[in-house]
Amino acid sequence: xxxxxxxxxxxxxxxNLIGVPVPPGFTITTDCCTIYNQxxxxxxxxxxxxxxxEAMKNVESTMKMGFxxxxxxxxxxxxxxxxxxxxxxxxxxxxxxxxxxxxxxxAAKSGNARFAWDSYRRFVQMYGDVVLGMxxxxxxxxxxxxxxxxxxxxxxxxxxxxxxxxxxxKELVIKFxxxxxxxxxxxxxxxxxxxxxxxxxxxxxxxxxxxxNYYRAMNQIPEEWGTAVNVQAMVFGNMGQNSAxxxxxxxxxxxxxxxxxxxxxxxxxxxDVVAGVRTPQQITKEGSLRWAVLAGVSEExxxxxxxxLEEAMPSAYNDLNATQEKLxxxxxxxxxxxxxxxxxxxxxxxxxxxxxxxxxxVKIAMDMVKEGRIDEKTAILRQEPNKLDELLHxxxxxxxxxxxxxxxxxxxxxxxxxxxxxxxHADEAAKFxxxxxxxxxxxxxxxxxxxxxKGILTAKGxxxxxxxxxxxxxxxxxxxxxxxxxxxxxxxxxxxKGITLKEGDWISLNGSTGEVYEGKIATIDPELSGDxxxxxxxxxxxxxxxxxxxxxxxxxxxxxxxxGAQGIGLCRTEHMFFEGERLMRMREMILADDxxxxxxxxxxxxxxxxxxxxxxxxxxxxxxxxVRLLDPPLHEFVPHEEANQKEMAKEMGISIEKIKQKVxxxxxxxxxxxxxxxxxxxxxxxxxxxxxxxxxxxxxxxKAKGIKTLPxxxxxxxxxxxxxxxxxxxxxxxxxxxxxxxxDKIDYMVGTMIxxxxxxxxxxxxxxxxxxxxxxTNDLTQMTLGYSRDDAGKxxxxxxxxxxxxxxPFQVLDQRGVGQLVEMGIQKGRSTxxxxxxxxxxxxxxxxxxxxxxxxxxxxxxxxxxxxVPIARLAAAQAALR
Ligand code: ADP
Ligand code: MG
Ligand code: MG
Numbered sequence: 001x002x003x004x005x006x007x008x009x010x011x012x013x014x015x016n017l018i019g020v021p022v023p024p025g026f027t028i029t030t031d032c033c034t035i036y037n038q039x040x041x042x043x044x045x046x047x048x049x050x051x052x053x054e055a056m057k058n059v060e061s062t063m064k065m066g067f068x069x070x071x072x073x074x075x076x077x078x079x080x081x082x083x084x085x086x087x088x089x090x091x092x093x094x095x096x097x098x099x100x101x102x103x104x105x106x107a108a109k110s111g112n113a114r115f116a117w118d119s120y121r122r123f124v125q126m127y128g129d130v131v132l133g134m135x136x137x138x139x140x141x142x143x144x145x146x147x148x149x150x151x152x153x154x155x156x157x158x159x160x161x162x163x164x165x166x167x168x169x170k171e172l173v174i175k176f177x178x179x180x181x182x183x184x185x186x187x188x189x190x191x192x193x194x195x196x197x198x199x200x201x202x203x204x205x206x207x208x209x210x211x212x213n214y215y216r217a218m219n220q221i222p223e224e225w226g227t228a229v230n231v232q233a234m235v236f237g238n239m240g241q242n243s244a245x246x247x248x249x250x251x252x253x254x255x256x257x258x259x260x261x262x263x264x265x266x267x268x269x270x271x272d273v274v275a276g277v278r279t280p281q282q283i284t285k286e287g288s289l290r291w292a293v294l295a296g297v298s299e300e301x302x303x304x305x306x307x308x309l310e311e312a313m314p315s316a317y318n319d320l321n322a323t324q325e326k327l328x329x330x331x332x333x334x335x336x337x338x339x340x341x342x343x344x345x346x347x348x349x350x351x352x353x354x355x356x357x358x359x360x361x362v363k364i365a366m367d368m369v370k371e372g373r374i375d376e377k378t379a380i381l382r383q384e385p386n387k388l389d390e391l392l393h394x395x396x397x398x399x400x401x402x403x404x405x406x407x408x409x410x411x412x413x414x415x416x417x418x419x420x421x422x423x424x425h426a427d428e429a430a431k432f433x434x435x436x437x438x439x440x441x442x443x444x445x446x447x448x449x450x451x452x453x454k455g456i457l458t459a460k461g462x463x464x465x466x467x468x469x470x471x472x473x474x475x476x477x478x479x480x481x482x483x484x485x486x487x488x489x490x491x492x493x494x495x496x497k498g499i500t501l502k503e504g505d506w507i508s509l510n511g512s513t514g515e516v517y518e519g520k521i522a523t524i525d526p527e528l529s530g531d532x533x534x535x536x537x538x539x540x541x542x543x544x545x546x547x548x549x550x551x552x553x554x555x556x557x558x559x560x561x562x563x564g565a566q567g568i569g570l571c572r573t574e575h576m577f578f579e580g581e582r583l584m585r586m587r588e589m590i591l592a593d594d595x596x597x598x599x600x601x602x603x604x605x606x607x608x609x610x611x612x613x614x615x616x617x618x619x620x621x622x623x624x625x626x627v628r629l630l631d632p633p634l635h636e637f638v639p640h641e642e643a644n645q646k647e648m649a650k651e652m653g654i655s656i657e658k659i660k661q662k663v664x665x666x667x668x669x670x671x672x673x674x675x676x677x678x679x680x681x682x683x684x685x686x687x688x689x690x691x692x693x694x695x696x697x698x699x700x701x702x703k704a705k706g707i708k709t710l711p712x713x714x715x716x717x718x719x720x721x722x723x724x725x726x727x728x729x730x731x732x733x734x735x736x737x738x739x740x741x742x743x744d745k746i747d748y749m750v751g752t753m754i755x756x757x758x759x760x761x762x763x764x765x766x767x768x769x770x771x772x773x774x775x776x777t778n779d780l781t782q783m784t785l786g787y788s789r790d791d792a793g794k795x796x797x798x799x800x801x802x803x804x805x806x807x808x809p810f811q812v813l814d815q816r817g818v819g820q821l822v823e824m825g826i827q828k829g830r831s832t833x834x835x836x837x838x839x840x841x842x843x844x845x846x847x848x849x850x851x852x853x854x855x856x857x858x859x860x861x862x863x864x865x866x867x868x869v870p871i872a873r874l875a876a877a878q879a880a881l882r
Contacts (some may be wrong), residue, residue: 008081025232033226256363410482418455569863677717
């Protein structure tokens, strides 16, 4: 029903069916909106005119009023309503049908001229804004109606709209209409039917307004859906002291607690409550008492000026409370309600499943399972996996953040909140106990400093910049591309908004919003609350594939295991080389002129690597660990800035010329398609030998201590069988040598990444050698689409905006294209080895829709960064249940 009637229309109809009081009305379907967009206004009106007239007759007879009647005029609201709720994104017009004659009739019939004229002035204002296009484009521009309103209030010396009397309201109507004439050049339409069609088409048009477009893009709502239009008899919350309007939640949308909450205003209409026209009052007495404490309002003032609905209109409150229970029981989920009380009688105007925080999402689902309202499967399916992210990172203290000064806004590159003292160089990150690394952009050499810092701020770079990707992997707060920040690394200053911060000054980052704050703001660590844990356990009960993590440090391993990781799907050995002494040895190897020279350096690296693997294997305590052999192009290990080259020359006791020469040698036009992956191991087999030895020796050392290990050695970037075969032979012969040396053995596997399209195409051959496949979907995406991941930032945003792409293929797996290669790879691989173990280790392994795809494709596991493990667990369970 929602597809045709929209969420609002469908739920209005449903409420009516279960006996909840709803003003009568009818819904023009979403189809009409689509047709409207194709054939235009006049033809659509012609098409639906007779049905609308018919439907209006029904409303008229139910209400015993006439639309356009001079004696007993019916007023209606014209409301938008898409399939899924898009709160406040589209338009609504209230009090439609009002004109100079109707207002007199309504005044006479109700005996309340103030109410009649208040409704009239509201109508002219809303119709002018919404239908006649008088609403200013931006918030800064002046709304002509608001300006007039302010003038009239000022002349009268009152603050609240409720203090205006009939004469004032009449004056407002006249001035509002004059403003319409001035701006549009036309008289305000007096004919109710003309008003109605104007409003209906305006609602259709609002589907295409920039706000709605943006919201759809953000939430991946297809443009084709269109909005329905609900035409409904008006009920009036502005009829005096015994009337009111309000919004409510059946449970607390922030905490999930099972308490009825909400706000209302007496003698008000429509969005007054949310628009901040006056201070809204609380619905329940309990809520009102809590509010008074927070707002610093005395009990006396609260009880007289801001009483709760429970106190002010007890009978209407009881009806509302009974209705909210009824609706929650019926819809089996927390409801977000809109209601109006007309002269003491309650009317419901909307109900929908309420938006909520992640904490509330988890708590409400678990509570409803315990209350027997929903079953476990429903509870799992109702979670939004990505939302869990909110629960996995530190957040700012709510009070502290209110007082904070926003310095700049960048991209929300990696979520969480961080506060610390500024450092401008990665190798100085440890200068302060809690530091924030502030850079123009980061590079692989900064890794250690990034790890030490609490948060990272960069002036340049997008969502897939080095800083952003690495920070997300570490689960570290990062704001990237904060372009307003002028960073001077030499002078060690950050200048923004005329403020200059120095090294050691405090700064705070919100990686979930991209906001940068001045000063120190208290943060609160994430709490893996009971309900969160419980939902995860449920997910594990239903999911059918494993969830592993991408990790290479002991700390990441421990975090991932805490979040439920069942092994490592990708241990990137190069990440182990980027810091301190290791980086030096690595550079020594790169600088060597021949194999002998490289072997000398590699011999020094061996014990370091062995220790790395010992740490990782120990932390993973017997769970499988997939270790990828060296993958990136070697130039990533040498400095490109002159200052750093000088430093390196000094450290290594060689001339800067030699270093420059080497850097030049390593230069590649397209390094991601250059000398990297197994091409390194096939040209410098001694590197593979060293890495294989380090892995096997670490495993043997641990075995000797009684600790189990399960190494899976993974050869990257394979495109031909021979490439894999030669590497496999090296690994196996090294293993045999170590076994012979130690007189013992361990189990290990040799497999490969499928990340070059050709590997997917010849996966049946590859599987003759490989014992497992891991789909490296970052590279596979890059090579299948031909988009360089490092350069895509220049065109991807525009592609997304223009709809050339629906989603960023580096974040959401391109199932239609890349997905075919994955499916083919699995199918061909298993045609050779039916039991072939298959997983994914690209960024997609933690993205819910991609995880679902992996489950359907028959993978054995997905692997993702530690902080996405719970998200993947949940997404995997949902995939199994769908
Ligand atoms: P949105 O989708 O932005 O929430 P709505 O269509 O729900 O817009 O309308 C906003 C508000 O207008 C409602 O919350 C309600 O207070 C008021 N409203 C809508 N229709 C009526 C009606 N028939 N009678 C009284 N008030 C109405
Ligand atoms: Mg609404
Ligand atoms: Mg790769």
